[in-house]
Amino acid sequence: MQTTALESVHVAAGARMVPFAGWNMPVQYRGILEEAKTVRERAGLFDLGHMGRVKVYGPEAEAFLQRLQTNDAASIKPGRIRYALILDEDGLTQDDILLYRNPADDGFFVVINAGNAQRDLERMRAVAADFDCTVEDCTQSLGMIAIQGPRSEDITQQLCSGDLASLGYYAWMQTDVCGVPMTLSRTGYTGEDGFEAYVPSGHETKVWNAFLEAGAAHELTPIGLGARDTLRHEAGMPLYGHEIDETTNPLEANLGWAVKMNHDFIGKGALERVTAAGGTGRKLVGLTTHTKRCPRQGYPIAAGDQTVGAVCSGSISPTLSAAGQATNIATAYVQDAFTEVGTELSFVVRGKAEPCVVTPLPFYKRAR
DSSP, rough: OBBOHHHHHHTTTTTTTEOOOTEEEESSSSSSHHHHHHHHSOOOEEOOSSSSEEEEEEEHHHHHHHHHHHGGGGGGGTBBBEEEEEEOOOOEEEEEEEEEEESSSSSSEEOOOGGHHHHHHHHHHHHHHHHHHHEEOOOOTTEEEEETTTHHHHHHHHTBSOOOOOOOOOOOEEEEEEEEEEEEOOOOSSSSOOEEEEETTTTTHHHHHHHHHTGGGGGGGEOOHHHHHHHHTTTTOOOOOTSSSSTTOOOOOOOOOOTTTTSTTTTTHHHHHHHHOOSSSSSEEEEOOOOSSSTTOOEEEEHHHEEEEEEEEEOOHHHTBBTOOOEEEEEEEEEGGGGGGGOOOEETTTTEEEEEEOOSSSSSSOOO
């Protein structure tokens, strides 16, 4: 079991630790719904040390990345970030990634999912063998700490020498945080504003504690993976192993915006064939229900007596729930004929049908 540099800090703070993708990680410190509310209303601090972090550099780094993934690496400006996917030759999703072009324009940086890190690295190195570039795993040499929530900028600016007001969404900069040189990005996986600090090994605890101290007046608290999952679900962001996996392609997952057909990436031909055939016959949709039962991954979706799909993710929505009435949310792949917003369906729990309705994604979108 791998551990991040902050494991002892989480244990001391009373976190409930669980195995996750081969790592010992905090799933919650308090209640998951309380933690999610903290991020929506104030700010929360996340240890993301389990995520894979990879540097890519060399004369043909850009050409390599054009082949590896679906977005257009050539069009990324220095200091900017794009969401992308790694596919196999059949156009099926192997992982979703964030692709960064270095602020100094001297290479790239890739963030990959913890559960896919080893497979992704093997695939990257295999593809890179045809290009003059270096793929360097820096997961152990860089920590990753994120702050999310409407008070994130005010808190982070206290610790950061760079001007955060000038840092756009999906951008990153070289700066000092707590006097330590590092890179700081502005992306997030909760639907809120926030930042990710890529902390040189050995400084993680110092930076973590400094964030908590600077954020004390703003009620900043540590947040576990449980609330992180609920928050990303509300914001309509996919999670590998749920909305996307080796059985899905990005077009049916509504991720076509991250696929640029102007370069020859692995899986492009398969996606062209899917498009020519009019799709796969199913699409990812949102569902809401006010029943006492919550839809969970794998539950069948039915239209009358006909099974038309299955749930990918499901949870109670702390943000959408009103006093006295819970709102449960889910994502599901359903047949094309049942994807129109407002379509009444049901999810099936132990043979009992519970009503739900097709709802636009995302379920939650912050005011900007």
